[in-house]
Amino acid sequence: MHLMYFTEQPMSAYNEAAGRDFGATALMFSNKHFDPVAGSRLYNEYLEHYRLAESVGFDGIMLNEHHNAPFCMQAKCNVFASILAATTKRVKIVLLGNPLPLADNPVRLAEELAMIDMVSCGRLVSGFVRGGGQEQLATGVNPAYNRERFEEAHDLIVKTWTQPGPFRWEGTHYQHRVVNPWAVPLQKPHPRVWIPGVLSKETIIWAAQQRYPYIALSTEIEATKKIWEQYDKVANECGYAGGPEYRGYLQRCHIAETDEKAMANARQFMWMQGEFTGLAHPVWSSPSGYFSPSYRQAFVEYAVGRRSNPRGAAFEDQLQNGQILAGTPKTVIPRIRKLLEETRPSIMGFWAADGFVSHADTRSCIKLLGEEVLPAVREIGKELGLWSPFEANAPTGRKFLDPAVPAGV
Amino acid sequence: MNWTSETVPTAGVTLQLNRAGSGAPLLVLQHDVGTPPGLPFYDTLARDATVLRPAHPGYDGSERPMWLRNVRDIAAVYQTLLSQHAATRGRTDVTVVGLGFGGWIAAEMATMAPGAFRRLVLVGPMGIKPERGEIADQALVSYIDYVRLGFADQKKFDAIYGAEPPTPTLEQWDLNREMTFRVAWKPYMYNASLPHLLGGVSTPTLVVWGREDRIVPLECGERYAKALPQARLSVVDNAGHFVEMEQPEQLARLIGDF
Numbered sequence: 187m188h189l190m191y192f193t194e195q196p197m198s199a200y201n202e203a204a205g206r207d208f209g210a211t212a213l214m215f216s217n218k219h220f221d222p223v224a225g226s227r228l229y230n231e232y233l234e235h236y237r238l239a240e241s242v243g244f245d246g247i248m249l250n251e252h253h254n255a256p257f258c259m260q261a262k263c264n265v266f267a268s269i270l271a272a273t274t275k276r277v278k279i280v281l282l283g284n285p286l287p288l289a290d291n292p293v294r295l296a297e298e299l300a301m302i303d304m305v306s307c308g309r310l311v312s313g314f315v316r317g318g319g320q321e322q323l324a325t326g327v328n329p330a331y332n333r334e335r336f337e338e339a340h341d342l343i344v345k346t347w348t349q350p351g352p353f354r355w356e357g358t359h360y361q362h363r364v365v366n367p368w369a370v371p372l373q374k375p376h377p378r379v380w381i382p383g384v385l386s387k388e389t390i391i392w393a394a395q396q397r398y399p400y401i402a403l404s405t406e407i408e409a410t411k412k413i414w415e416q417y418d419k420v421a422n423e424c425g426y427a428g429g430p431e432y433r434g435y436l437q438r439c440h441i442a443e444t445d446e447k448a449m450a451n452a453r454q455f456m457w458m459q460g461e462f463t464g465l466a467h468p469v470w471s472s473p474s475g476y477f478s479p480s481y482r483q484a485f486v487e488y489a490v491g492r493r494s495n496p497r498g499a500a501f502e503d504q505l506q507n508g509q510i511l512a513g514t515p516k517t518v519i520p521r522i523r524k525l526l527e528e529t530r531p532s533i534m535g536f537w538a539a540d541g542f543v544s545h546a547d548t549r550s551c552i553k554l555l556g557e558e559v560l561p562a563v564r565e566i567g568k569e570l571g572l573w574s575p576f577e578a579n580a581p582t583g584r585k586f587l588d589p590a591v592p593a594g595v
Numbered sequence: 596m597n598w599t600s601e602t603v604p605t606a607g608v609t610l611q612l613n614r615a616g617s618g619a620p621l622l623v624l625q626h627d628v629g630t631p632p633g634l635p636f637y638d639t640l641a642r643d644a645t646v647l648r649p650a651h652p653g654y655d656g657s658e659r660p661m662w663l664r665n666v667r668d669i670a671a672v673y674q675t676l677l678s679q680h681a682a683t684r685g686r687t688d689v690t691v692v693g694l695g696f697g698g699w700i701a702a703e704m705a706t707m708a709p710g711a712f713r714r715l716v717l718v719g720p721m722g723i724k725p726e727r728g729e730i731a732d733q734a735l736v737s738y739i740d741y742v743r744l745g746f747a748d749q750k751k752f753d754a755i756y757g758a759e760p761p762t763p764t765l766e767q768w769d770l771n772r773e774m775t776f777r778v779a780w781k782p783y784m785y786n787a788s789l790p791h792l793l794g795g796v797s798t799p800t801l802v803v804w805g806r807e808d809r810i811v812p813l814e815c816g817e818r819y820a821k822a823l824p825q826a827r828l829s830v831v832d833n834a835g836h837f838v839e840m841e842q843p844e845q846l847a848r849l850i851g852d853f
Binding site: 214330487 | 734735736737738739762765766768769770772773774776777780781
């Protein structure tokens with residue numbers, strides 16, 4: 187198994203009441219509520235947590251980015267990836283990921299990622315995402331072309347990584363006279379690409395067509411099984427068998443010395459009113475053209491208040507269905523076993539704390555995860571045959587069937 | 596009034612075209628939100644003209660051409676439609692009436708064929724960047740709130756769409772909005788070249804504005820009237836952006852008298 191540590195990097199030092207009064211904590215919720223003094227402290231605490239996660243035995247650190255919202259103060263995952271490339275030694279740096287449609291110059295992204303891969307000595311996993319609905323508005327990018335831009339930017343980046351320049355790119359959304367960045371990735375054929383997601387069927391199908399692992403983000407067990415069903419069907423059509431090495435799962439998991447304390451801290455996973463992207467504005471979160479056409483009816487009804495947000499389940503329900511795990515190592519390990527038995531992922535992300543959980547409690551959680559939970563999970567993984575893409579030497583992707591390895595090794 | 600609806604292949608797209616009346620051709624170009632099917636305003640126009648009322652490519656049941664990505668593309672499609680009409684019906688004395696977003700398309704058409712129309716009527720057109728205010732951005736508001744914003748009198752909205760428009764209406768508004776984003780996302784709802792190009796248009800033009808238009812500022816009407824050499828501005832009281840729905844008789848009269 188590949189076991190990753192994750193935090194949303196919550197900007198917990200903001201005025202929650204102001205967010206509730208405004209009715210949304212995204213896009214146009216004023217950044218006058220951002221406190222850079224607290225921001226400076228929190229960024230450094232998060233860095234400390236990442237380094238601790240490496241020292242207690244995690245295999246990877248998962249990073250993401252979001253914009254204009256307090257639920258995640260990381261505005262550019264490549265910035266933290268660069269810091270971790272230089273300040274960690276062993277962990278994979280797993281970006282889930284760079285929001286491709288938001289980029290106007292994917293070649294620049296390809297260069298940045300190549301630099302991170304070289305500085306980290308080949309520890310980069312470069313996931314890609316579409317970006318949230320409101321982030322299309324936050325960055326002025328046309329939501330109606332989100333998927334086109336995602337796919338074209340991906341194709342351009344992989345070509346930039348794998349084909350010697352110079353070459354010319356005349357695409358629909360990107361045109362480059364000369365593609366010939368000096369920096370190229372250390373890993374050959376190219377760094378692994380993993381694709382995280384929650385909802386869109388189109389993304390699952392695309393990931394399976396590319397032969398990239400799909401990372402289900404905090405989905406319910408039954409929904410996750412449906413994702414794998416869809417993935418495996420496409421994999422079969424593409425001439426390979428899906429399975430654990432193509433499956434990742436991120437779940438919220440808080441560990442403490444007592445069940446009571448763990449439960450109290452786990453309630454902080456609901457600090458954003460139960461939705462991990464914060465108090466959503468129904469229009470901004472789903473601009474026209476961004477969502478899958480098969481959900482059009484649901485989204486238009488949500489946009490005018492005729493339907494509640496399908497992602498806003500209660501804490502008790504999320505505990506019940508395994509979307510939130512909380513307790514001591516002893517109480518949580520059997521619940522993780524159930525998740526693994528039911529959904530069979532080989533990549534597992536532990537989203538350890540959120541909201542206002544203290545620095546000390548987060549540290550304690552990371553230590554307990556590393557010292558007591560991860561060893562048990564590894565044993566379960568072996569018993570269930572959940573071999574990660576690294577252990578299974580899985581192909582880098584559809585186009586390159588060799589596993590990614592650092593050049594010169 | 597007897598309306599026919601047909602599918603017409605034109606310049607690489609297939610348009611849904613509604614037609615009624617007889618006499619000189621009058622092309623009506625619709626709003627970004629599309630239109631309810633049977634408005635009294637259209638019937639009034641069709642008493643004196645052959646009204647051609649296409650749904651824009653990608654709007655209100657017209658097929659979405661994946662390649663069509665800017666407003667001048669739509670203007671070019673309609674130039675072809677008019678050429679086809681002239682070739683089969685022998686009439687070239689066409690009047691173009693553009694409503695809101697359709698007014699922008701009509702203005703772009705005029706710059707492509709500066710003297711080709713008999714008359715041009717622009718009703719609250721987008722297309723020119725206001726100097727002081729802003730064109731209301733539908734990306735930030737719900738489907739219902741955006742359309743309501745275009746009415747001075749909310750009771751008129753209720754009468755036409757219902758106080759709570761049904762989900763199929765919302766779905767059509769969403770499809771129309773998506774197509775609007777495809778052609779007019781950035782810059783939003785204007786073309787910086789347009790005020791310059793309008794200087795070459797010799798067509799007599801009536802610019803009409805609802806005094807309470809909260810979608811496109813009245814200031815843009817003044818700029819249109821200034822940029823077009825043969826234009827005058829007429830402001831309609833008790834109307835917002837959707838003048839044809841709030842003051843249909845008055846708008847039809849203005850067009851008839853022009």
